[in-house]
Amino acid sequence: MKGTNKDYEKMEELYELYEQKIYFVAFSILNNIQQAEDVVQETFITIYQQLEKVCSLKTQELKRYILRISKNKAIDSYRKNKRHGLFLEEYQREAVEVVNENIGAWEQYSMSEAQIDTLLTTLKDSYRQVFKYRIFYNLTYKEISELMGMSEVNVRKQFERARKQVLDVIGGTQNDELKELKKNG
Structure with missing residues (x-):
């Protein structure tokens, strides 16, 4: 997608209006500053990729649409965190079995x-x-x-x-x- 000055101006306008709202939604789900900031970035990338659709929406529809994107991205990130946690738990459990001599050290290892x-x-x-x-x-x-x-x-x-x-x-x-x-x- 080739960006024009009009596209950049629209993105700047959307950023000014929605950045804090998107961050709030993401942080309320993830409770992590860096991940919430990542969700803000991912949301604006998606918005840019769908800029024509976004520009055709009315103000209320636009707000709902953008916040739905951010909520979905935050939930995806939350699920990824959860899967990662399960993998780490499984890894730690099996690692303890592999090295029985040093169980204490393995329980602390992540x-x-x-x-x-x-x-x-x-x-x-x-x-x-x-x-x-x-x-x-x-x-x-x-x-x-x-x-x-x-x-x-x-x-x-x-x-x-x-x-x-x-x-x-x-x-x-x-x-x-x-x-x-x-x-x-």
């Missing part, structure tokens, strides 16, 4: 989003996709098999292999740290 992304790059593409569908989106093996066009048995096997690789990477790093601590201790 991964950042960047660490999770880095960890998943060690997996083959199909393993990574199956792992994400299963962990982040909580899909069943049957749903994943339909999405990816492979047998349910194959999906289950790929998930188990991906899970084992993730645990090996996590366990390997932790074991190295434990050996180093024991050597120095």
